[in-house]
Amino acid sequence: MGKTSNQSKDKYNAKAYDDIRLRVPKGQKERIQAYAEQNGESLNGFLNRLIEQELNKNK
Numbered sequence: 001m002g003k004t005s006n007q008s009k010d011k012y013n014a015k016a017y018d019d020i021r022l023r024v025p026k027g028q029k030e031r032i033q034a035y036a037e038q039n040g041e042s043l044n045g046f047l048n049r050l051i052e053q054e055l056n057k058n059k
Helices: 003-016 028-038 043-055
Strands: none
């Protein structure tokens, strides 16, 4: 992948997404990632779904 392609992706991502840094204890990332993959989700998709579920819980 060329530099221009990466720059284009970075520019799009900066417009379309906010970044949140999440820290978990050592080993926890692998456990969460494995659980997500066993359920057909990416780590990011899994965390986003959980957040949405929690935010919509009391609507």
